[in-house]
Amino acid sequence: MKKSIIISSILFLIPLVSAEEECGLLNLASCIPQKIYEFIIGIINAPISPLLDFIKSLLTEPVKLSLFSPLWAIILYVISLFYGILMLYSGFNFMFSGHNAVKRAKAKEWFMNIFIMMVLIQASYFLYGLVLDIESLLTAGIINLVDESFFLITTDNLINIGLQFFFATFYVLALLLTVLLLTLRYIIVAVGVVFVPIGIFCYFIPPLNSYGRLIFNFLGVCIFTTFFDALIFLVCSQLIQIELFESFKILVMISAFGMANLLMLYLMFFSAIKSAIKTTEKTAGTIVAVAKYFA
Numbered sequence: 001m002k003k004s005i006i007i008s009s010i011l012f013l014i015p016l017v018s019a020e021e022e023c024g025l026l027n028l029a030s031c032i033p034q035k036i037y038e039f040i041i042g043i044i045n046a047p048i049s050p051l052l053d054f055i056k057s058l059l060t061e062p063v064k065l066s067l068f069s070p071l072w073a074i075i076l077y078v079i080s081l082f083y084g085i086l087m088l089y090s091g092f093n094f095m096f097s098g099h100n101a102v103k104r105a106k107a108k109e110w111f112m113n114i115f116i117m118m119v120l121i122q123a124s125y126f127l128y129g130l131v132l133d134i135e136s137l138l139t140a141g142i143i144n145l146v147d148e149s150f151f152l153i154t155t156d157n158l159i160n161i162g163l164q165f166f167f168a169t170f171y172v173l174a175l176l177l178t179v180l181l182l183t184l185r186y187i188i189v190a191v192g193v194v195f196v197p198i199g200i201f202c203y204f205i206p207p208l209n210s211y212g213r214l215i216f217n218f219l220g221v222c223i224f225t226t227f228f229d230a231l232i233f234l235v236c237s238q239l240i241q242i243e244l245f246e247s248f249k250i251l252v253m254i255s256a257f258g259m260a261n262l263l264m265l266y267l268m269f270f271s272a273i274k275s276a277i278k279t280t281e282k283t284a285g286t287i288v289a290v291a292k293y294f295a
Contacts, residue, residue, distance in 0.1 A: 051175040052151050058182035059226045060140040062132050063189045065125070071194050072125055079121060079201050086114045117204040124196040132189065135223050142230035150237040151253065167250045174257040181264045185222055188268070192219040221267045228267075229260040 065072075093107040120127070195215050203212030236256035239245045245252055 048152065048172065048175065051172070051179060055175065055178055055182060056143065058179070058186055059230060060136055060143055062129075062136040063186055065129055065132075065190060065193045068190060068193050069125065072197070075194055075197050076121065076124075079197055082201070083114075083118060087111075090114055113204050117200060120200045121197045124200060125193060128193050128196050131223060135227060139227045139230045142227065142234055146230075146233050146237045150233075150240065150249075167254060171250060171254050171257075174254050174261070177261050178257050181261055181268075182226070185225060185264060185268060188222045189219070192222065195219065218268075225264050225267050228263055232256055232260050232263070 090107060090111040093110065196219070199212045199215030199219070201212070202208035202215065205212075233256055236252050236259075240249050240252050
C-alpha cells in the first residue's frame with residue numbers, strides 16, 4: 001500500500017510535456033521526466049496490453065470457419081440424402097390431391113419450400129461467413145471510435161491514480177473473464193457453421209420448426225453479442241469525458257467489462273436455456289396431444 005502511494009505521488013509530480021515535442025538540449029529538463037513517466041506507465045500497462053490486444057482481436061476479427069468446413073460438407077451430404085424423399089412426398093401430395101384446390105396449393109407450397117431449403121442449405125457456408133463478416137465490420141467500426149487510452153492505466157488526476165492502483169487487480173480479473181467468454185463465443189460461432197444446415201433443414205420441416213428456430217436464435221445471439229459489447233465500451237468511454245466520472249475512470253472501465261460479461265452470459269446461456277425449455281414444452285405438448293388423439 002505504501003509503495004502504491006509513493007509511486008502514485010511520483011507520477012503525479014512528474015511534469016508532462018507534449019507527446020509530439022521531441023527531446024533536445026533546449027527542453028532536456030522537461031524531456032527526461034517525461035521519458036521516466038512514459039517508462040513507468042509502460043511497465044504498469046505491460047501486463048494489461050496483451051489482454052487488451054487479444055480482446056480486441058476476438059471482438060473485431062472475423063471467425064475462421066475453414067477448420068470446420070470438412071465437417072460442414074459431411075453434414076451437407078447427410079442432409080442431401082433426404083432431398084429425394086421430401087421431393088417424392090411433395091409429388092405424391094400433388095398427384096393425389098385430386099380436384100381439391102386447397103391440397104394442391106399446399107403441395108405446391110411444400111414443393112417451393114423444399115426448393116428454397118435446398119438452395120439455402122447448399123449456400124449455408126457462404127451465407128454464414130457473409131453474416132460473420134458484416135458483424136465483424138460493424139463491431140470494428142464501433143471499437144475504432146473508442147479511444148485506446150480508455151482501456152489503459154493513466155495518470156489523469158491524483159484521485160484517479162489512487163483508485164487505479166487500488167482496483168488494478170479487479171480490472172485484470174475482469175479482463176481475464178472477458179477473454180474467457182469471448183474465446184468461448186468464438187468457438188461456439190466457429191462450430192455453428194456445422195449446425196446452420198441442420199437449422200435450415202429443421203426450420204422447413206413443420207414438426208421440427210421449433211428446433212430450427214432455436215438453432216438460429218442461439219447462433220444469432222452469439223454472433224452479434226460482440227456488437228453490443230462494443231456499444232457498451234463506446235458509451236463508457238464517453239462517460240469519462242463528463243466531469244462527474246472523470247475521477248473514477250478505473251471504476252467505469254471495470255463496469256464496462258462487467259456489463260459486457262453479464263450481457264454475454266445472459267444472451268449466450270440464459271436466453272438459450274430459456275428457448276430450449278420453451279421448445280421442449282412445445283414439443284411435449286404436441287406429443288401429448290397426438291397421444292390423446294390416438295387414445
